Amino acid sequence: MDVTAVIDAATRLRTAKAPSLPVIIGVEGFGGSGETTFAARLAAALPGSYVVHLDDFLVKERLTQRSWLAGMFDRRRLLDQVLVSATAGHPIAYQRLLWDDGALSEPVPIPSPRYLIVEGIATYAGELEQYYDLRVWIDVPLDVASGRGRAHDGLNENAGLWVLWRADDIVETARLTLRRFTADDVDDLVALDSDPEVMFFVTGGLPTPRAEIEDVILPCWLEYQETSRVVGFWAALDAASGEFLGWFHLRPRDGAPPDELELGYRLRRAVWGRGLATEGSRALIGLAFTATGASRVVAETMVAHAASRRVMEKCGMTPVRVFQADWPYRIPGDELGDVEYSLRREDWVSTVPPDAPRESGEAVESRGHPSPPASV
Numbered sequence: 001m002d003v004t005a006v007i008d009a010a011t012r013l014r015t016a017k018a019p020s021l022p023v024i025i026g027v028e029g030f031g032g033s034g035e036t037t038f039a040a041r042l043a044a045a046l047p048g049s050y051v052v053h054l055d056d057f058l059v060k061e062r063l064t065q066r067s068w069l070a071g072m073f074d075r076r077r078l079l080d081q082v083l084v085s086a087t088a089g090h091p092i093a094y095q096r097l098l099w100d101d102g103a104l105s106e107p108v109p110i111p112s113p114r115y116l117i118v119e120g121i122a123t124y125a126g127e128l129e130q131y132y133d134l135r136v137w138i139d140v141p142l143d144v145a146s147g148r149g150r151a152h153d154g155l156n157e158n159a160g161l162w163v164l165w166r167a168d169d170i171v172e173t174a175r176l177t178l179r180r181f182t183a184d185d186v187d188d189l190v191a192l193d194s195d196p197e198v199m200f201f202v203t204g205g206l207p208t209p210r211a212e213i214e215d216v217i218l219p220c221w222l223e224y225q226e227t228s229r230v231v232g233f234w235a236a237l238d239a240a241s242g243e244f245l246g247w248f249h250l251r252p253r254d255g256a257p258p259d260e261l262e263l264g265y266r267l268r269r270a271v272w273g274r275g276l277a278t279e280g281s282r283a284l285i286g287l288a289f290t291a292t293g294a295s296r297v298v299a300e301t302m303v304a305h306a307a308s309r310r311v312m313e314k315c316g317m318t319p320v321r322v323f324q325a326d327w328p329y330r331i332p333g334d335e336l337g338d339v340e341y342s343l344r345r346e347d348w349v350s351t352v353p354p355d356a357p358r359e360s361g362e363a364v365e366s367r368g369h370p371s372p373p374a375s376v
Helices: 003-016 035-045 075-088 126-131 142-153 183-193 196-203 210-224 276-291 306-314 345-351
Strands: 023-028 049-053 092-094 108-110 115-119 134-137 170-172 176-180 232-238 244-251 260-267 296-302 318-323 338-344
Touching: 003 023, 003 035, 003 134, 023 035, 023 075, 023 126, 035 049, 035 115, 075 092, 075 115, 075 126, 170 276, 176 276, 183 196, 183 210, 183 244, 196 260, 210 232, 232 276, 244 276, 260 276, 276 296, 276 306, 276 345, 296 306, 306 338, 338 345
Parallel strands: 023 115, 023 134, 049 115, 260 296
Antiparallel strands: 092 108, 170 176, 176 232, 232 244, 244 260, 296 338, 318 338
16 A cells, blocks of 8 residues: 555545544554554644654564564553553653663653554554454565664664564575574484484483483473573574574573573584584674673583584673583583673674684583473
8 A cells, every 4th residue: 555545545434433523544664674664644634634653662672572562562551651552542742761771761641643643563462453444554574674684773772672572583694594493403403413413512412311301401491482582592593404404592691690692503514614503693792782682602511522623612602610510421521611702792892803704623512401490
């Protein structure tokens, strides 16, 4: 529907509606589709218009949730302060988000609009739909919209969130597609953990029982995904073929500050030595710093695990301590202890290198228990 057709439809609705009630128009599309621009064009052509931006109803601390319908914006405030009042013909006054500190403004009155235009992602989703006289979808392909949004936000604090606002929860790098796990991934995880070489620095080479993956590990990973669109476990696929290659994770550590996340990874032996552990790790480190507010990313491995240490160093991480951990399996090299690597956000901004060349000896993973911490 082009802007002229929308103007004509809105004008007809205005004629048929009681003078005291505004025509309520919802303008929706993928982030970056141009909803704001379209709404401004409508307002310029329809006398007595007022535009409400859904960004004014965002909840900043929820921007990494899995869905716009799961709390990323304050639906109740939009309903109570704008839509319900407009539908009933009552005075409208709403609070806007003050982006710098996340607080709300004093109520902003809307002076008896003839047309009330609400624009943004999920503007008329769910129970909101019933309040609109006219609903407009900006038909721009997702990839095009996302590209526009990234270009618009540049390097500001929203830049890293664009990958999360895709409809399919996918992170893409040059050679990897990272997606969220599903219950159908059991077979691939069992195969991964059945390779003694893959599991050497985890269990000494012992496989993870299928029942443990199916009943304990994978359900825990799926729980992460209900609370965050970044924190948790990501299945790693070959970008060209879609073949399962392993996984990466960002997760909180027990007893650590809430703005600290732990990086981990495990890849099939067939793809070692290609730089994929570094490539995927850099992608998640970037998400940690741009999309979650993390101030520090850490990773741990055995001192003797030279390949894993090399991945961390290629990601810009530096060793901060050597310690003795009480692991359930004894592995050759245990006597040397474990090493913690760290990268702070301020250092990442200035020092994280471009994609490193592919080298042999790439790490399989950082050492750690195969399942998430019990506190999750």
